[in-house]
Amino acid sequence: MTKLFTSLFLLLGLLSIKAQTLQSPDKNLSMTFSLTDNGTPVYTLSYKNKSVIKTSKLGIETTDIASFTEGFSVKDAATRSFNETWQPVWGEQKNIRNNYNELAVTIEQKSIENRFIVIRFRLFNDGLGFRYEFPAESKLNYFIIKEEKTQFALAGDHKAFWLPGDFDTQEYSTVTSKLSEVRGKMKDAVTPNASQQTFSPTGLQTPLMLKSDNGLYINIHEAALVDYSCLNLELDDKNMVLNAFLTPDAVGNKGYMQAPTQTPWRTVVVSDDARDILASKLILNLNEPTKYEDVSWIKPVKYIGVWWELITGKSSWAYTDVPSVKLGETDYTKMERNPKHAANTDHVKKHIDFAAEHGFDAVLVEGWNEGWEDWFGKSKDFVFDFVTPYPDFDVKALHDYAASKNVKMMMHHETSGSVRNYERHMDQAYQFMVDNGYNSVKSGYVGDIIPRGEYHNGQWMNDHYLYAIKKAAEYKIMVNAHEAVRPTGLSRTYPNLIGNESARGTEYEAFGGNNADHTTILPFTRLMGGPMDYTPGIFQTQINKYNPDNNSFVHTTLAKQLALYVTMYSPLQMAADLPETYNKHLDAFQFIKDVAIDWDESYILEAEPGDYITIARKAKGKNEWFVGGITDENKRTATVDFSFLPKGKTFEAVIYGDGKDADYITNPQSYEIKKMKVTSKTKLKQPMATSGGFAISVK
Ligand code: NOJ
Numbered sequence: 001m002t003k004l005f006t007s008l009f010l011l012l013g014l015l016s017i018k019a020q021t022l023q024s025p026d027k028n029l030s031m032t033f034s035l036t037d038n039g040t041p042v043y044t045l046s047y048k049n050k051s052v053i054k055t056s057k058l059g060i061e062t063t064d065i066a067s068f069t070e071g072f073s074v075k076d077a078a079t080r081s082f083n084e085t086w087q088p089v090w091g092e093q094k095n096i097r098n099n100y101n102e103l104a105v106t107i108e109q110k111s112i113e114n115r116f117i118v119i120r121f122r123l124f125n126d127g128l129g130f131r132y133e134f135p136a137e138s139k140l141n142y143f144i145i146k147e148e149k150t151q152f153a154l155a156g157d158h159k160a161f162w163l164p165g166d167f168d169t170q171e172y173s174t175v176t177s178k179l180s181e182v183r184g185k186m187k188d189a190v191t192p193n194a195s196q197q198t199f200s201p202t203g204l205q206t207p208l209m210l211k212s213d214n215g216l217y218i219n220i221h222e223a224a225l226v227d228y229s230c231l232n233l234e235l236d237d238k239n240m241v242l243n244a245f246l247t248p249d250a251v252g253n254k255g256y257m258q259a260p261t262q263t264p265w266r267t268v269v270v271s272d273d274a275r276d277i278l279a280s281k282l283i284l285n286l287n288e289p290t291k292y293e294d295v296s297w298i299k300p301v302k303y304i305g306v307w308w309e310l311i312t313g314k315s316s317w318a319y320t321d322v323p324s325v326k327l328g329e330t331d332y333t334k335m336e337r338n339p340k341h342a343a344n345t346d347h348v349k350k351h352i353d354f355a356a357e358h359g360f361d362a363v364l365v366e367g368w369n370e371g372w373e374d375w376f377g378k379s380k381d382f383v384f385d386f387v388t389p390y391p392d393f394d395v396k397a398l399h400d401y402a403a404s405k406n407v408k409m410m411m412h413h414e415t416s417g418s419v420r421n422y423e424r425h426m427d428q429a430y431q432f433m434v435d436n437g438y439n440s441v442k443s444g445y446v447g448d449i450i451p452r453g454e455y456h457n458g459q460w461m462n463d464h465y466l467y468a469i470k471k472a473a474e475y476k477i478m479v480n481a482h483e484a485v486r487p488t489g490l491s492r493t494y495p496n497l498i499g500n501e502s503a504r505g506t507e508y509e510a511f512g513g514n515n516a517d518h519t520t521i522l523p524f525t526r527l528m529g530g531p532m533d534y535t536p537g538i539f540q541t542q543i544n545k546y547n548p549d550n551n552s553f554v555h556t557t558l559a560k561q562l563a564l565y566v567t568m569y570s571p572l573q574m575a576a577d578l579p580e581t582y583n584k585h586l587d588a589f590q591f592i593k594d595v596a597i598d599w600d601e602s603y604i605l606e607a608e609p610g611d612y613i614t615i616a617r618k619a620k621g622k623n624e625w626f627v628g629g630i631t632d633e634n635k636r637t638a639t640v641d642f643s644f645l646p647k648g649k650t651f652e653a654v655i656y657g658d659g660k661d662a663d664y665i666t667n668p669q670s671y672e673i674k675k676m677k678v679t680s681k682t683k684l685k686q687p688m689a690t691s692g693g694f695a696i697s698v699k
């Protein structure tokens with residue numbers, strides 16, 4: 001009897017709290033918002049009547065004032081619809097549609113006078129975004145976050161494409177497993193890195209890509225990470241609930257807030273077709289339009305560099321072999337030069353010649369400035385000043401030489417994690433760039449952060465990365481930051497952020513190798529938030545041809561390296577191999593020279609995370625199309641349906657494919673170049689070798 005009464009009471013209790021519901025413009029997605037009987041906010045999400053997110057809690061726990069977790073009642077619920085088309089400064093397509101239905105619920109904690117927050121939901125055809133807002137009118141001022149209590153309760157034990165949750169790095173290989181297997185696979189997944197801090201045996205990173213047994217593709221990430229800590233997830237593997245786990249600071253706090261303010265958006269992109277995940281622009285749409293009035297100085301960049309020879313160990317960053325130097329005190333002119341020092345004037349001039357001859361925009365040079373002798377692993381504060389070149393690097397002469405050949409120099413600022421030191425020098429460093437004709441910088445944050453105890457992904461560092469981007473904009477400088485927090489679509493607002501690394505790049509092919517399926521996953525994970533400086537184009541796949549002591553090999557065929565220029569979207573693309581190698585394969589190199597880096601349209605033709613991707617894109621403002629297709633360790637035949645071409649016309653296509661005998665381990669350099677006529681009716685069956693691929697240009 002008592003039992004019956006309690007159940008009845010509970011049922012009535014639930015019914016009495018009316019759920020707010022919202023549908024996507026196409027009605028495929030639907031969500032609910034409600035409060036539990038103790039006033040905890042909860043939400044659900046479904047796609048074509050399949051559950052995506054089961055009842056999941058929302059809230060924020062604080063250290064200093066009453067938490068925003070329970071005791072809420074609904075004060076107001078407002079809905080609206082939005083539909084606009086906007087043009088990015090650079091991108092995968094010329095026009096981006098931003099179309100959503102919005103629900104903004106104002107919830108108040110009656111026990112505290114005038115204390116309310118807003119939870120804003122935006123439901124698009126491709127997913128959900130929501131965030132917490134702390135309005136000015138609410139009786140709130142400063143507060144400190146202990147933990148964000150956002151949950152994503154999943155409907156099953158999905159297949160996951162995951163990286164170990166880490167406060168410092170994303171440079172791990174992706175593990176593909178059931179969520180229930182994460183705990184058992186965590187130890188092996190955590191491979192060594194120059195700076196890393198895992199936090200839980202079930203800790204995961206975002207973007208997290210999931211696939212359910214009933215055919216849903218689900219991607220969880222965040223948009224517009226500004227003045228807040230990076231979101232990680234901790235999996236409750238009994239209940240298949242992902243709990244937010246923010247990156248702490250040096251004293252363990254997770255966020256310092258001052259109202260009016262808001263959190264980043266939490267995003268769930270969902271579809272029953274994997275191609276829609278890659279086509280989604282939801283994360284960009286949740287970011288603010290650009291803040292810059294003049295964007296004419298921001299341009300996509302195709303570049304080469306004095307770089308791969310350093311990564312492979314063929315040459316050296318450091319000018320000398322001494323074990324230690326002191327900034328401003330060491331007199332390099334009195335020291336013995338290491339003949340392997342790559343950043344020397346003559347060598348760089350040859351790169352400028354090569355760039356000019358083949359139509360590249362810029363040349364990156366690393367190891368040009370004093371301090372590289374002991375930059376790594378020393379936790380050294382005053383490590384570089386970013387303006388003092390080594391004696392064999394003539395900044396002025398190189399500037400003049402590059403300018404005479406219409407090539408830009410790309411600056412390199414390795415901070416070695418000493419961020420306070422970088423900020424000390426930033427204005428001078430950017431001014432030095434302007435004075436010497438550099439308009440883009442590759443920055444880097446290798447090693448543990450100084451101030452010590454801060455993490456790469458905490459609020460303090462996120463503030464730094466954005467400070468560096470905004471400050472660079474004052475000098476009309478474009479930024480490509482390595483080892484920074486992974487992107488969250490901020491390049492819509494700050495389009496001079498033209499690239500990030502923030503994942504395992506091609507450099508790892510020289511550090512033991514990337515998995516054969518690596519680049520079939522990255523577009524579904526890391527690239528969801530923004531472009532990656534992946535640095536493809538390695539034709540010499542045996543690293544010991546450059547450095548006899550390095551037995552790594554590139555885990556792809558040569559043709560797959562070409563395909564990456566299309567499948568790994570970025571407005572910043574490097575031809576990463578050495579000029580001497582490209583000179584031996586000028587026929588294949590032609591594709592890298594031709595391929596566009598800015599687009600009117602993109603067509604995701606085929607895609608399955610971890611298996612294959614085929615993408616076609618139309619070059620911006622030109623009647624030229626480029627196609628890239630890649631596969632994992634399995635051979636496969638791609639189908640290229642050319643129906644994206646204008647009807648009734650015949651075009652010439654050049655196909656750069658794997659040779660018949662190509663294999664990424666035994667015969668990676670075997671490729672075949674063919675020409676054929678194509679129309680919008682052509683359907684090409686293109687075979688791909690193990691970890692192979694193909695690239696096509698159409699004119
Ligand atoms: C790591 C970067 O990813 C790499 O590109 C760079 O060459 C080194 N750090 C040195 O800064």
Ligand code: CA
Pocket residue numbers: 171482483501505507
């Ligand atoms: Ca790196």
